[in-house]
Amino acid sequence: MVEHGVESSAVSEERTEPISQSEMDARIKSMRMHEPEFPLDDRMVPLDVLQLEEHHHRQNIRLLVRPLTKLHNTRSVSPDGSDNCQWLALRAEVASADQPEYKVLAVTQTSKDIKFSVRIPGESQHEFPRPPLWCELYYDPASDKVVFLNKSDVPISLLVASHTPLASPPAEATRVINPGLAKALKPGTWRIKVHDIAVLDFRILEKRPVTIYQPFPVQNEELSSGTPRSHQTGSSIKRSLTPDDDEKRVKRRTSDAVSDLDDGAVMFLRPGGDASDSLVFPLPNARDTREVTLSNGQPLLDASKGETVAVSGVCELDEYQLTKQEPIASTVLSAVYTANHSRVPEDIVTVKVLKTRVANPGDKPLVHERNVIRQADMWLRECQSQEDLQHRSIVKYYGGDARFLSLYMEHVDAQDLTAVPRWRDQVSDEFHGSRADAVRILRDIGEALSYLHGRDLVHNDIKPANILYSPDRGAVLCDFGLSTPAAKAPSGGGTPYYVPPEFIGRKLRGPASDVWALGVTMLYVMRKIPFPDGRARRRHARPLYWQIAGINNPNIPYRQYGNGQPAANQMRDWLVEMFEARDKLNSHDRLERVVKEMLTPNPQHRITMARVVQELNGGQIQSVG
Incomplete structure (x- = not known):
């Protein structure tokens, strides 16, 4: 079975989505495509000499796929049916009108597709048994490349199958991709072999500009020179x-x-x-x-302030214009800015674009490939985790575009809790807000997390930088890039200072982790500790920083981080400070008592977010002072 990587999502009634989910789902469900019956012929012409017309290019076709083995009892389509895979009958570029057409599967990348998956069952009832094939082709948003990931249990051989000089992929003619490994491929035609058996040909096409x-x-002077009024x-x-x-x-x-x-x-x-x-x-x-x-580059990152990116699409739902406005933040992993979106009535949106690392000649093997796969999977997870959420203290999600790894969200007119000078002192790293602000932040984010946990979701990255706040709007939770179902909490990722003590040794993450992380955040908001992330600075009197993955893996390098001690040692030192700050909280003050219970070392005894909300709403907390 050949399937397209379409993210699963529920129907949304929100009419302000740039890409209406209900309309997209209706189109997908209305189309069921079956593999046509046609004989497999070893004399078929190579894929790179098949002619694509202009109307094919307008469909944003990225791949041409042709099985080379009979697929018994298998359909080469998306399991749910899809309008981004279609069988085309194409002629060779040099063919005359009376020569045959060759049927191939044309794969279009829509705003919902980060990859194309190929799964072909094994064949045991044959003179030459063939194991199952499973590979995934991730689209690189910053180039025409496709990252080929081998998810099979056996090595896959990739052979150059191009017969025209312009379409020929560079470098060696054959590449062996071992299980779990990946390789970035430029446009051209390739043949997949498993155990020396030719299984599939695929051609990578250049992206539409x-x-x-x-x-x-x-x-x-132009306005007074007799120029026609329409100009x-x-x-x-x-x-x-x-x-x-x-x-x-x-x-x-x-x-x-x-x-x-x-x-x-x-x-x-x-x-x-x-x-x-x-x-x-x-x-x-x-x-x-x-x-x-x-054709090569990231338009949503390359565009300057005031420039408009005109995005075309397979259908009108994929088409929109985005005019870049003010920058908000930029890191190695993502860029965030405001923009005007043609499909959002409110016009101003917040745009988050996940960055993929540009491949350099001096890179270590697989650095670029792993980065593309990791960022694409993060985009998909963030889209899936936000699409159904409707809560006043959670940033509203409008939609996303897999072609650019972009997400479009409500623009909240507020700064995050780390903003200097609004909420944080640049020198002392202390929070600038009042007790009333602390109460409001805990109540709003507590309700947002209680809502998430009630839907069996975990945020996994609660920290001051992911909380937007203004006294008028209140606190709003954002950045769902690490969100997961509660049953599939990650073993890594996040920010070290907010990881709970139960992660050491047992690697436990879940709803209780969000409670702990918000408790650490509240110590900062209540001015019991300075901004935790400030400890990562080397000039800090007592620097502390560690890799989360190194907490339970002593083989991960650690000497260049924090004070140079192993990750587990640095985390224990940090936890000692948190427990000392916890012990100083006043149990007779309702706000401080609730935060103290959020920082209970044992997750089984730690207060839940639902209980936090009950405590806050069960009695009025004095917010003066």
Whole structure:
């Protein structure tokens, strides 16, 4: 069976989603595709000489797949049915009209697909038995490459199957991918062999380019030079840039009626719109503008403030425009900024883009491949964990786009609890808020976590940086990149200072871990301890930092972190400080008593988030002082 990596999701009634889940699900369920019956012929032409027309490229086809072995009692489709896999009958580029067409499976990447999975059952009733095949092809959002991951129990051989120079993949003709390992592949045609038996051919196609438009001012002299009225609007004009000054095209809104257009422009009405909300494209050479398309690169990261990324799609649900605005944060793993999204009525959204590491010649083996797979899986997990959540203290999720590993969320007009100078002193690392702020933060985030835990979900990364807060809006929980079902809590990931004591030795994570992490966060918010993450600075008087994975694995390097001691030792030193801070909390003060119970060492005796909410709502906590 060949299946597309479509994320599972429930139907949402939220009409502000950029990519409507209910509409997408309706389209998918309406299409059931079966493998056509056709003979397998060893004389079939190579995939790289099959002709793809322009309308095929507009569908954003990324892969052509052709089985080379009979698949008994198997359908080569997504198990749920999908409209992103279709059988195409293609002719060779040099074929004449009377020559046959060759049927191949064309795989389209939509906004929901991070990978394409191939599963072919083994064949034992045969002269040459063949083991099962399972591999996954992850799309690299920053290039045309596809990362091939072998999930079978046996090695897989990849052979160059291209017969045209331009399509030939570089480097060696045969690559052996051992179980669990991966390899980044450039566009070209490859053949999969298992135990010297040819099983499948696949061709990687180049991505469809994405256009970035840059705004530019309208010169006053242009408005008074007799330019036709359809060219004289000065609002929301966008242009795109390339090195070629002779390519001239402009995209802009116009308030003029259709009848006012001259012969030098083409108008496109928005769906359901009228002439006052249209886009006008003057014909080539109508104005000095330039255009750039990015086939390799990350448009949502490469675009500058004010530029608009025009995203095309397989269907209208995948198409939108995103205009980049103010940056919020940027790390090695992700970038966060505000933007205008054409499919969100509120217009302003918060965009989070997961970064994939660019492959460099000096990299160690598999660094790039592992990064692409890890970031793609994190994107999928974050999308799946947020799509159904509806709580006032959880940031609203609008949708995501697998093609860019991007997520689109409600823009909360508030800063996180680490923001300098709003909430944190840059020198002392102490929290700037009041007791009233502490009460509000614990109540809001406590209710959000109680809601999550009631749905058998764990956040796994509760910390000040993932809590947005303003006295007007209250506290809002964000960043669900490490969220998991309660039964599948991770053994790694997160931030060291908020990992619970039961993780040492037993590797326990779950709802009780979120309670502990919020308890540590509250020590900071109540000004009982400085900002925990500040201990990672080498200039700190008592530096502490460790890798979570090293807590239960002494073989992981540790000397370059914190004070140079093993991870478990540094974590124990940190826990001693937390227990000392806990012992100083006043049990007669309701707020401090609740936080003290959140920091109970034994997770079996630790207070639950549901109980925390009951305690906070059961009696009024004085918030003055």
